[in-house]
Amino acid sequence: MDWHQLATQLFPEGQDIVEHEHFLSGSAQVEGKTVDVIGTTGHVPIGIEIALSQARAILRTVQEHPGRPILILVDTVGQRLRHRDEMLGINSYMAHLGKCVDLARRKGHTVVGLVYDQALSGGFITSGLIASSCYALPQATIRVMGLPAMARITKVPEERLTELARDNPVFAPGPENYLRMGGLHGIWQGEQEGSLAAELSRALADSPVEDVRMALGRERGGRQLAQPVAEAVRTGSHVRPA
Template identity: 60%
Template sequence: MDWHTLLQRLFGDAHAVQADGDFLHGTAQLDGATLAIVGTTGHAPIGVALALRQARAVLDTLALHPGRAIVLLIDTQGQQLRRRDELLGINRAMAHLGCCIDQARRQGHRVIGLVYDQALSGGFITSGLIADACYALPEAEIRVMRIPAMARVTKISEERLTALSKDNPVFAPGVQNYVAMGGIRALWSGDLAAALRDALAHAPTDDVRAADGAERGGRQLAAAVVQRVLDAA
């Protein structure tokens, strides 16, 4: 779904969101409340400049509109793979974006992520996965690595990883597998405005992804390990 159609289904004409290249920013109205909209489009690669522009939009919301909810619209192919961005410190820029989102949450801003097209790798980790809760459209594509790339990194054959992916969501791309693992809280279809309204009202402010993954059978050990660490602290 393109971002124009998405915003129409979420807010009708009650928004002032614009695209500046691959960067989405602006505001929208829902039930009389103003929301800050920050995101990306065009399968954007997240480089230093784009990460910092998103971070600036989040920080401006904190400074100028305390308590305003933030909706992150996610469509990214992951981090920008260019020497220039590596030399400029893409790792720090993306970490800065994640810290800004975390700070917004700590200061009482509701932060909701929505994967409406594609979410890959670090571009997703430092945005939607740091929100209070992240949701997705059923047709969205989410993955960290394709199986061939995973095979090269792990030294496990593609055939073995393909077999593992049939029973274990951790090894498989796909939005349903991220729901099973707890990374995506739920899929939105039908009335998207109603889904956003419900998320703003009821999305947890604590990180319950490990517990969701255990309950859904997608990550069976993470919650138990987290609890053991907390018990030992």
């Protein structure tokens, strides 16, 4: 979905979002309250410039508008794979962005992520996936790593990974599988007029304070051991087989 069309559906009360070199920023009205919006478009890979732009926008909200909700619109093919970005330490820039999102959450800002097109790799992990809650549209493409790339790295044949992906959401792309794993809090259908605006309003009102992704993954059958293992590490206890 084009971001202009998306913004029209999300913010019927008005918005002033602008695009600059695939970086989105601005504010919008949701039920009479202001929400700051940042994001990306055009399937752009996240290089150091966009990572810094997003981080700067989040810090500006934290400094100038304490407690104001933040919506992150996600459309990216992941971090930019260029020698220049690697030499400049793209990993540090991505980590900085993630820390800024975490800071906003700790300072009382509700941060909601929405994958409206593509969400791949580190560009998703340090934005929408680290938000207070994250949602997606049904047609969104979500994956941390494609099966061909996973096969090359793990040395597991792609045919075997494809077979595993049929039953195990950890190996499979798509919003439905990330919903099962707890990475997404929900999928917004947006089929009826005004439905996306209503979904956003509910998400802003109901966004959890604590990170409940592991609990959601266990409840939905997508990640059975993540929560028990984390709890065992925290308490020094043993994990009991399911």
